[in-house]
Amino acid sequence: MNVEKKLNVKKFISGNSALVALIFLFIITVMLNGSTFLNARNVLNIFLNNSIVGIIALGMTLIIITGGIDLSVGSQLAASGLIAISVLNATNNILLSILAAAAFGVLTGALTGVLIARFNIPPFIVTLGTMSIYRSVSQHFFNGGGIRVEGSAKDAFIAISNTKLGGTVSVIILYWLVLSVIIAIFASRTPTGRHIYAVGSNEKATLLSGINVNRIKIITYSISGLLVSMAAIIEAARLGSMNSASSGSSYEMDAIAAAVIGGTSMSGGRGKIIGTIFGALTLGIINNMMNLLGVPTFLVSAIKGLIIIVAVLLQTVLNKKE
Amino acid sequence: MNNYIIEMQGIKKSFGPNLVLKSVDFALKAGSIHALLGENGTGKSTLMNILSGILPCDEGEIIINGESRNMMIPGIADAMGIAFIHQELALINDLSVTENLFLGSEKKRGIFLDKKKMTEKSEEILARMNVNINPATLVCDLNASYKQIIEIGKALLKDAKVIIMDEPTTSLTDVEIGQVFRIMKTLKEQGVSMIFISHKLNEVIEICDSYTVMRDGEVVSKGEVTEETTEHMLAKHMVGKELSYNDIYKARDIGETVLELKALERSREFRNINLYVKKGEVIGVTGLLGDGRSELFETVFGIKGKYGGEIYVNGKLVKMTYTSLAQDLGISYVPRNRKENGIIKDLSVAENMSLPILKKLKKSGLINRKMEKEFNDNYVNNLNIKVSDLQNLITSLSGGNQQKVVLAKALGTNPQLVILDNPTQGVDIGAKLEIYSIIMKLAKQGVSFIILSSEAQEIFMTCDRTYVMFHGEIRGEFSRSEISEENIMCVATGGTLDNSINSYTEEMG
Numbered sequence: 001m002n003v004e005k006k007l008n009v010k011k012f013i014s015g016n017s018a019l020v021a022l023i024f025l026f027i028i029t030v031m032l033n034g035s036t037f038l039n040a041r042n043v044l045n046i047f048l049n050n051s052i053v054g055i056i057a058l059g060m061t062l063i064i065i066t067g068g069i070d071l072s073v074g075s076q077l078a079a080s081g082l083i084a085i086s087v088l089n090a091t092n093n094i095l096l097s098i099l100a101a102a103a104f105g106v107l108t109g110a111l112t113g114v115l116i117a118r119f120n121i122p123p124f125i126v127t128l129g130t131m132s133i134y135r136s137v138s139q140h141f142f143n144g145g146g147i148r149v150e151g152s153a154k155d156a157f158i159a160i161s162n163t164k165l166g167g168t169v170s171v172i173i174l175y176w177l178v179l180s181v182i183i184a185i186f187a188s189r190t191p192t193g194r195h196i197y198a199v200g201s202n203e204k205a206t207l208l209s210g211i212n213v214n215r216i217k218i219i220t221y222s223i224s225g226l227l228v229s230m231a232a233i234i235e236a237a238r239l240g241s242m243n244s245a246s247s248g249s250s251y252e253m254d255a256i257a258a259a260v261i262g263g264t265s266m267s268g269g270r271g272k273i274i275g276t277i278f279g280a281l282t283l284g285i286i287n288n289m290m291n292l293l294g295v296p297t298f299l300v301s302a303i304k305g306l307i308i309i310v311a312v313l314l315q316t317v318l319n320k321k322e
Numbered sequence: 323m324n325n326y327i328i329e330m331q332g333i334k335k336s337f338g339p340n341l342v343l344k345s346v347d348f349a350l351k352a353g354s355i356h357a358l359l360g361e362n363g364t365g366k367s368t369l370m371n372i373l374s375g376i377l378p379c380d381e382g383e384i385i386i387n388g389e390s391r392n393m394m395i396p397g398i399a400d401a402m403g404i405a406f407i408h409q410e411l412a413l414i415n416d417l418s419v420t421e422n423l424f425l426g427s428e429k430k431r432g433i434f435l436d437k438k439k440m441t442e443k444s445e446e447i448l449a450r451m452n453v454n455i456n457p458a459t460l461v462c463d464l465n466a467s468y469k470q471i472i473e474i475g476k477a478l479l480k481d482a483k484v485i486i487m488d489e490p491t492t493s494l495t496d497v498e499i500g501q502v503f504r505i506m507k508t509l510k511e512q513g514v515s516m517i518f519i520s521h522k523l524n525e526v527i528e529i530c531d532s533y534t535v536m537r538d539g540e541v542v543s544k545g546e547v548t549e550e551t552t553e554h555m556l557a558k559h560m561v562g563k564e565l566s567y568n569d570i571y572k573a574r575d576i577g578e579t580v581l582e583l584k585a586l587e588r589s590r591e592f593r594n595i596n597l598y599v600k601k602g603e604v605i606g607v608t609g610l611l612g613d614g615r616s617e618l619f620e621t622v623f624g625i626k627g628k629y630g631g632e633i634y635v636n637g638k639l640v641k642m643t644y645t646s647l648a649q650d651l652g653i654s655y656v657p658r659n660r661k662e663n664g665i666i667k668d669l670s671v672a673e674n675m676s677l678p679i680l681k682k683l684k685k686s687g688l689i690n691r692k693m694e695k696e697f698n699d700n701y702v703n704n705l706n707i708k709v710s711d712l713q714n715l716i717t718s719l720s721g722g723n724q725q726k727v728v729l730a731k732a733l734g735t736n737p738q739l740v741i742l743d744n745p746t747q748g749v750d751i752g753a754k755l756e757i758y759s760i761i762m763k764l765a766k767q768g769v770s771f772i773i774l775s776s777e778a779q780e781i782f783m784t785c786d787r788t789y790v791m792f793h794g795e796i797r798g799e800f801s802r803s804e805i806s807e808e809n810i811m812c813v814a815t816g817g818t819l820d821n822s823i824n825s826y827t828e829e830m831g
Contacts, residue, residue: 189688191680194669198677201668207625208657208664209678209731210649269668 050284051176057258059224067268068123075134077248080232109225113218146243161238184273200268333382360536361750405477415462467498523553577601586631592794606781606788614794652738701730722753
């Protein structure tokens with residue numbers, strides 16, 4: 001009985017190492033800077049500041065589970081956001097603006113998927129290419145600058161992200177949580193979700209099971225594209241503007257980091273959406289802790305990088321022991 | 323002083339609460355080939371891992387050349403000349419023979435590789451085995467038997483006195499097996515001892531001098547291989563009960579043609595393939611490795627893409643360009659090489675089994691857990707799959723049970739035709755016979771089977787009819803009464819049988 005309990009605890013820890021790391025970080029931060037950190041406003045800020053990357057990381061997790069990677073999500077976000085604001089300013093129609101951004105996200109995602117699946121180009125290469133293309137074309141059309149939300153629909157559009165539930169909790173956090181639940185159910189409970197894991201674990205065997213592997217890959221990149229365009233709308237509405245050069249820059253790294261810290265295997269086949277949520281929060285706490293402790297700005301990334309490596313190392317060690 | 327090079331006495335080993343070796347005695351004579359037999363999971367691998375210092379034993383003594391040794395001292399297995407060739411060959415395909423032989427023990431001159439010396443040494447090793455290949459050849463360009471031979475070469479390079487070979491012939495064809503056996507005999511004459519782990523009892527009788535049979539962690543029988551030793555006797559020891567090979571095959575009613583291939587061809591892989599299978603019929607397609615049969619049926623299943631010629635399913639012309647289409651037409655596929663193509667290692671037993679039919683197990687878009695469980699339980703019972711918890715990873719099962727899960731996967735879609743490529747690879751005798759009975763039972767219910775196999779015995783035990791391929795062409799067709807090892811081998815190696823060619827051309831009309 002006792003042995004069994006012990007085994008379960010161990011199994012739980014190695015299965016949810018991101019949560020463990022999160023709790024660990026949480027305790028350290030509380031010890032170092034308890035009163036400010038635990039302030040409700042600060043906690044909400046951590047959620048809020050990581051919601052956008054958190055949404056992108058959901059799609060990234062699915063992609064990494066198929067054994068792929070998407071480096072283009074940052075510039076895809078910038079391009080989607082610029083399209084959304086341009087359409088809004090031209091038509092004053094919010095629905096049209098959202099649809100235009102979503103269409104761009106899904107279509108570019110599907111295109112990436114087709115290049116990877118049908119033409120067998122490694123995901124790293126395809127998305128390295130599309131990353132440059134989205135960014136460069138965006139900068140060309142906006143002359144390296146950005147665009148602001150204007151016109152009669154401005155206030156309503158801004159309200160998409162700047163509404164507070166009960167006067168305190170930003171609606172953005174709600175978007176993140178709802179999308180997370182939907183993607184988590186999709187991944188664990190639908191046939192396509194199960195197929196995504198199968199493709200990443202053993203593509204040939206999945207193909208031989210009579211499953212259209214190309215279709216699964218294209219769907220996965222399309223879903224990621226859709227999620228990125230949603231994140232773009234939320235970001236555009238939150239800031240009231242989008243910049244062709246800086247918006248979304250390095251988001252792909254944070255999204256990949258969130259997935260990996262959350263226990264998603266870079267070689268595919270393994271990973272959980274809940275882990276990615278913990279992963280994104282872990283990144284958030286790290287950033288927050290740095291701020292509160294007054295770590296010099298230029299060193300923040302170094303410490304972040306270090307913590308990512310340690311988190312993954314921890315998982316590897318725990319998995320090996322099992 | 324006896325002439326045993328290795329004696330293992332009273333070896334005990336347990337993993338957690340499971341006692342896997344219950345005081346095992348094992349002895350190997352110098353310069354002999356000794357068979358270690360037993361079904362999957364009887365402790366053979368554990369015993370060999372203990373001998374080669376990969377695992378510690380709980381109790382017991384290991385005596386090498388008359389001296390008691392602690393095999394857990396790092397490097398002692400090498401020093402004692404014990405080499406273990408695992409079932410999964412540890413070769414790097416993109417490196418040459420020499421580079422593979424010296425991988426990890428490269429000869430250097432200064433800081434650079436001493437290619438000349440390594441090439442010379444490689445040539446010497448290859449000559450010792452009487453093998454005529456250029457050591458600069460890339461491993462990916464060699465056929466499967468040479469890969470096994472290079473592994474043996476690696477052992478010789480370390481001056482091995484005892485070579486443990488774990489199922490060295492499972493992925494080889496008869497001709498290639500002959501090649502490996504010739505080398506084993508050559509080495510035996512040079513005084514090298516070998517421990518041969520295999521499920522193929524005919525091979526044991528052909529090549530081995532003595533045998534040890536294990537069952538449930540104990541030695542149940544050992545002795546010399548003599549004129550009186552029969553496969554039947556060894557199998558009986560392994561399984562612990564009488565086995566009957568002969569009443570597996572059962573005659574059935576054969577219906578309409580289900581699949582017909584007309585003049586099918588694909589680049590250099592296969593040409594002019596004309597073949598049919600009828601409802602409830604079990605046909606074989608046999609030949610040597612590399613005869614194109616796997617490529618042929620991968621094409622039929624829609625994996626390969628473009629092809630020439632015509633494929634008819636139930637009399638209708640179809641274009642097989644993707645696997646989901648084949649599945650919709652009621653065709654399923656059990657691929658060769660379970661590990662690479664059959665199982666999905668990160669998924670559980672349950673998830674593997676239900677993978678192809680998830681779409682039918684959903685309610686309002688979500689997988690219905692109850693329906694999935696019912697489906698899985700049904701197959702666990704029907705195929706007698708031994709599994710403690712369906713939620714465990716597929717990799718936790720033994721080879722035979724994994725193969726049954728792969729079979730369940732293929733049967734789960736209720737196919738009208740199942741293509742099985744090397745269906746009993748690495749499966750022990752008990753499970754093998756079970757798989758054959760399942761095939762027979764389903765054939766009686768009207769399911770058609772195409773069995774791709776290099777084992778004449780397998781074809782004989784199950785098939786109504788068989789085609790024999792050679793270099794991408796069908797060279798012969800035999801009815802059940804004509805199926806014999808001699809006939810198949812003759813055609814498979816490029817020979818001709820008058821009657822087979824006649825019946826073949828008649829078939830063609």
